[in-house]
Amino acid sequence: MELFNFVFRLGVVFAIYGFLWGLIEIGFRLLTSGRQRTVGEVYLLRGIKYVFLADVVFLFCIDGGASKMNYLNQLVLAGIILLTYFVGKFQNNQNRNRIFQVFTNATRALPKQLTLFNLRAEIAVIVLALTVFTLLNFAPQYAENPISVWFYESIVDIEDTVFFGFIFKIVGFFFLLNLFFKMINGINFILNGGRAPEDPFNKIDNDRDNDHYDPWEEVK
Structure with a gap:
């Protein structure tokens, strides 16, 4: 039971952190007047987002996300959840890139x-x-920096409110369900060597192309 409670509360942390970072993203876009970002800017912001998320999750474990669970068990479980979350994001970005490439090649409009x-x-x-x-496990004092502490305290304050806390707890419940599916997909993704599963429709099309009869072959 404590395991599910820990994952559930951590899901709430992920949801509220994503909400806060979304507000920061809006602020960046307003400051840059909607200018299209470069690859370097995209991954710089993503790296900052992921690093502070890892820090916030570490603070969550220090604070006793599930008081009856062993501290080391919390860290290990939180690390697995972080890895699953990142792999899921990686797959989403990879799939989105494939879709954009297909539409770009087809319409040349994007x-x-x-x-x-x-x-x-x-x-x-x-x-x-x-x-x-x-590394924060070996130097926990660096986890309590002003930015990470602000994120974590804001998350706790929002979670304690009646209206928003209820909404994000619902999100945390769905995060718990989605986590199991992501873990399964993540394991398959890693076992496939980072490649998406083969599209059966593409395989059928390729077979049709290979079986296509060309009457000019006999002439040649």
Whole structure:
């Protein structure tokens, strides 16, 4: 029961953090007047987002996210959840990039910036965030920096409110359900070597192309 309670509360933390970061993203867009970001800017912000998320999750464990659970067990479970979350985000970004590329090649109507996707940068920001989460266990004093503390205290304050707390607890429940599906997909994704499963429709089309009869072949 404590395990589900820990994952549920951590899901609320993820949801509220995403909400707060969304507000920050809106502020950035207003400051830049909606200018299209470069690849470097996108992954710089994503790296900052992931690092502070890892820090906030670490603070959650220090604060006793599930008081009856062992501290080390909380860290291990939180690390697994972080990895699952990052792998899920990686898959979403990769799939979104494929969709944009298909539409761009078909219609040539979308700007190229929308299709920007850097595999190495995606992996780098994930590894960076997980490394920070691991190192904070050996130097926890660095976790209590002003920005991370502000994020965590804001999350706790929002969670304690009646209206918003109820909404984000519902989100946390769905996060708990979605986590199991992401863990399954993440395991399959890792076992496939970081490749998405083959599309059966593409396979059928390729088979049709291979079986296509060309009357000019006999003439040649």
